[in-house]
Amino acid sequence: MYLRRRIIDRLSGTWMVISLVTILLLPLIIGVGLYIKAAPVFEQHTLTELITSSNWAPTKGKFGFWPFIAGSLYVTVLAFIFSAPVCLLAAIHLTQYASKKLVRIIHPVIDILAGLPSVIYGVWGILIIVPFISGYLAPLFGQNTTGYSILAGGIVLAIMCIPYMLNMLMEVFKTVPMGTREASLSLGATYWESIKHVVIRHSRPGIVSAFGLSLAKAFGETIAVMMVVGNRVLSSLNPFDPGYPLPALIANNYGEMLSIPMYDAALMFAALLLLVIILVINLFFRYLIHKTQKA
Amino acid sequence: MSFSNIDTMTEVSVEQREINDVSSTILQIKDLNVYVEDHHILKNINLEIPKNRVTVLLGPSGCGKTTLLKCMNKLTDLYRELEVSGSILIDGDDILNTSKNVPSIRQKMGLLSQRPYPLPVSIYKNVAYGIKLKGIRDKKLIQYSVQKNLEEVGLWDEVKDRLNSPATSLSIGQQQRLCLARGLAVKPRIILADEPTSALDPISSKTIEELFRRLKKHYTIILVTHVLRQAIRLADNVVFMSDGAIIEQGSPDELFNNPQTDKLKEYLVEGN
Ligand SMILES: Nc1ncnc2c1ncn2[C@@H]1O[C@H](COP(=O)(O)OP(=O)(O)OP(=O)(O)O)[C@@H](O)[C@H]1O
Ligand SMILES: [Mg+2]
Numbered sequence: 001m002y003l004r005r006r007i008i009d010r011l012s013g014t015w016m017v018i019s020l021v022t023i024l025l026l027p028l029i030i031g032v033g034l035y036i037k038a039a040p041v042f043e044q045h046t047l048t049e050l051i052t053s054s055n056w057a058p059t060k061g062k063f064g065f066w067p068f069i070a071g072s073l074y075v076t077v078l079a080f081i082f083s084a085p086v087c088l089l090a091a092i093h094l095t096q097y098a099s100k101k102l103v104r105i106i107h108p109v110i111d112i113l114a115g116l117p118s119v120i121y122g123v124w125g126i127l128i129i130v131p132f133i134s135g136y137l138a139p140l141f142g143q144n145t146t147g148y149s150i151l152a153g154g155i156v157l158a159i160m161c162i163p164y165m166l167n168m169l170m171e172v173f174k175t176v177p178m179g180t181r182e183a184s185l186s187l188g189a190t191y192w193e194s195i196k197h198v199v200i201r202h203s204r205p206g207i208v209s210a211f212g213l214s215l216a217k218a219f220g221e222t223i224a225v226m227m228v229v230g231n232r233v234l235s236s237l238n239p240f241d242p243g244y245p246l247p248a249l250i251a252n253n254y255g256e257m258l259s260i261p262m263y264d265a266a267l268m269f270a271a272l273l274l275l276v277i278i279l280v281i282n283l284f285f286r287y288l289i290h291k292t293q294k295a
Numbered sequence: 296m297s298f299s300n301i302d303t304m305t306e307v308s309v310e311q312r313e314i315n316d317v318s319s320t321i322l323q324i325k326d327l328n329v330y331v332e333d334h335h336i337l338k339n340i341n342l343e344i345p346k347n348r349v350t351v352l353l354g355p356s357g358c359g360k361t362t363l364l365k366c367m368n369k370l371t372d373l374y375r376e377l378e379v380s381g382s383i384l385i386d387g388d389d390i391l392n393t394s395k396n397v398p399s400i401r402q403k404m405g406l407l408s409q410r411p412y413p414l415p416v417s418i419y420k421n422v423a424y425g426i427k428l429k430g431i432r433d434k435k436l437i438q439y440s441v442q443k444n445l446e447e448v449g450l451w452d453e454v455k456d457r458l459n460s461p462a463t464s465l466s467i468g469q470q471q472r473l474c475l476a477r478g479l480a481v482k483p484r485i486i487l488a489d490e491p492t493s494a495l496d497p498i499s500s501k502t503i504e505e506l507f508r509r510l511k512k513h514y515t516i517i518l519v520t521h522v523l524r525q526a527i528r529l530a531d532n533v534v535f536m537s538d539g540a541i542i543e544q545g546s547p548d549e550l551f552n553n554p555q556t557d558k559l560k561e562y563l564v565e566g567n
Contacts, residue, residue: 099375179412182370183474186406187425187481188398191372197424202415 031275037268044262050269056233063266065273067234071150071243072277075229076219078154078239083161084211091169096195113163122227125156130228133240143240146230151239153229157218165214172206173199204292212285216278222247246274321346321515322367322485327381329362329371329539336362338540340381344485344532349507349516351526351547354536355562360519363536364487367517368404369397385485402429404485405478405514410494411470413462414477418454421462421473425481444480448472448506468499475506485515493521504529523563527551535559 041050045063053064094103133155134147176199184194200207230242231252254267322344329337337359344350352360362371369390371377382389390400402425414421422441431437441458445451450472454465462473471491478486488507492500507516507529520526526533527547534544537558543550554560 177412178373179408179410180414181373182365182408183406183412183477184414184424185370185373185398186368186401186404186487187477188402188428189424190398193428197416198414 027275027279031272034268034272034275038265038272041262041265041269051273058260058263058266061262063262063269065246065270068244068246068249068270069273069277071229071234072219072245072247074150074234074237074239074243075153075157075225075245076215078150079157079161079218080211080215082154082158083165083214087162087165087169088207091166091173092195092199094166095170095173096191096199110163110167114167118160118221118224119227121156121160122224125152125224125228129155138240141240143238145240146242148228148230148242149240150229150234150243153225153243153245154239156224156228157221160221160224161214161218164217165210168210168213169207172203172210175206176202205289208285208288208292212281212288215285216281219281220247220274220278222251226251246270246277250274319346320344321385322517323384324367325382325384327363327366327379327383329359329366329380330378331376336377336539337366338538340541342534342541342544344515344517346515347511347513348531349511349518349529350532350534351530352517352519352534352536353521353523353526353562354542356521358536359539360536361489364406364489364517364519366391367485367487368401368406370406372397398428402481403483404487405475405481405483407471407475407478407486407488407491409490411467411474413465413470413473416462417459418462418465418473419458422477422480425477429481440480444476445473447479448476449502450476466499468495468502471495471499471503472506475503479510483514485517486510488516488518490519490521492525523551535562537562 041063044061050063050065051069052066053062054066055062055064056067094106098106129152130147132147133149133152134145137151138145138147180198180202181194184198185191189197225245226248229245229248231244231248232242234243235241250267250270253263320343324340324342324344327337327340327342328335340363352363354360362377365371365374366379367383367390371379379391381391383391385400385403388395388400390397393400414424416424419441422444423437426437426440431440442451442455445454450469453469454460454473457464462470465473471494475486475491486507492503495503504525507518510516511529511531516529518526518529530547532544533547533550535542535550535558542556543554543559550559551563554563
């Protein structure tokens with residue numbers, strides 16, 4: 001009997017270690033795989049050239065990824081600017097001011113929004129956001145556009161991010177102990193002062209990580225953005241112009257046009273780049289969390 | 296010392312308080328009722344809290360002691376589901392129905408909860424927080440007051456070299472004394488203490504209890520405790536609650552040696 005328990009104990013321990021190692025190795029395996037596939041492109045181009053060059057002419061063997069990187073960053077930053085303040089204020093309201101009843105109604109709504117497949121956001125973007133931009137917003141700024149633009153990508157991405165970010169921020173704010181808020185009020189702080197000095201302060205590492213995770217997710221989001229962003233190589237910083245983010249490039253072209261020499265390797269390089277950038281975003285925010293926790 | 300006048304000022308007013316109002320009422324609760332939906336948590340509470348005395352609130356778990364304390368400085372605001380009616384008068388202001396500045400009325404009461412809840416800032420800033428909220432900007436004055444209040448709770452020597460460390464780096468007992476110091480720093484008149492020693496080790500509990508004995512000269516203390524011995528040691532006035540209502544109140548001698556109701560008798564037997 002004892003022997004059996006010991007064996008099970010051992011086995012389960014081994015299993016856990018194996019599973020853990022696999023999970024830890026996964027990014028490495030993916031990274032190495034992509035690297036091997038992308039290797040040919042490094043034979044003809046330097047890394048700096050690939051990343052910083054804007055010359056994109058696959059048929060001529062020119063692979064400058066900068067417009068795609070910039071396009072991705074642009075859409076992601078716009079989405080962040082649109083969604084972060086909204087989420088922050090909404091999360092504060094829902095956790096600090098709203099009645100429990102309201103929260104009970106809101107929660108399933110957020111969950112549904114978070115669970116919607118991104119293609120639905122894409123379709124919705126095409127039906128609503130794109131015509132809104134071409135019909136109302138652009139004329140307001142004296143611009144002429146089809147609506148398929150960086151701005152459309154940013155808005156759709158922001159809307160996709162909101163439930164995700166809001167959920168995380170609400171969880172973060174809920175961890176502030178009631179006793180700490182009571183302490184602040186009883187020392188003579190107003191509601192808002194307590195939120196500013198205690199709730200937000202206490203939640204800083206959590207806010208940073210919610211923002212970081214949302215950014216990383218937004219950066220890699222493909223389908224919905226691809227449907228509204230125009231998919232033309234970014235040529236200006238005008239948000240009403242179309243752009244072509246990295247994930248869209250890969251999704252649109254992989255499997256096609258592989259007759260062009262090196263194209264395959266170049267797209268693999270794009271995927272590797274995506275992986276590395278998302279990794280860097282994650283690491284950067286981890287570092288920020290570490291710093292805010294200390295302060 | 297340029298601050299000596301502050302000391303004398305506070306001391307004079309404290310003495311005057313003692314001489315003038317030994318037996319007067321500082322806080323008066325009238326017809327207080329609290330509901331959560333259909334649950335009647337506090338039932339028609341009428342209570343007068345004597346000035347510069349220790350009033351001990353006793354009662355079985357869930358009888359509403361914490362809720363009653365929270366009503367006294369209107370922390371019930373934080374719990375939207377609570378419906379509070381009635382009035383609570385302090386210095387003639389009804390904190391439940393006043394148009395006056397509630398935060399400044401709250402500063403008349405210092406809160407000490409069951410476990411310490413330090414603010415997520417440094418030790419120094421924890422104590423300075425309330426002082427700054429009073430509108431005091433003079434750095435030297437704040438420094439002086441921080442030191443004085445940390446000394447008052449016997450924490451100064453332990454923390455003077457690490458005032459900028461996070462308050463959470465202190466031990467639980469130290470944190471509780473820090474919470475008391477930061478409460479005292481806003482110069483409250485009443486200390487609301489909700490089982491302030493229940494999370495502490497015996498030595499820290501004793502320290503807090505001794506502080507209370509010292510503080511009761513200058514402050515009105517309302518203390519919730521489950522420790523009957525502590526109640527006997529500290530109380531000038533005892534209020535026994537059960538199921539949301541006040542069952543008995545009076546001097547410790549009356550309640551502990553001569554309980555009138557079965558509920559109190561039962562509670563005293565089980566508590567010992
Ligand atoms: N925000 C709230 N929502 C729902 N019920 C509440 C709320 N606050 C208090 N109650 C209920 O009110 C009753 C009294 O609670 P309270 O915390 O005041 O008791 P207590 O006397 O302090 O108990 P203990 O000695 O265990 O601390 C309990 O039944 C509790 O469930
Ligand atoms: Mg309680």
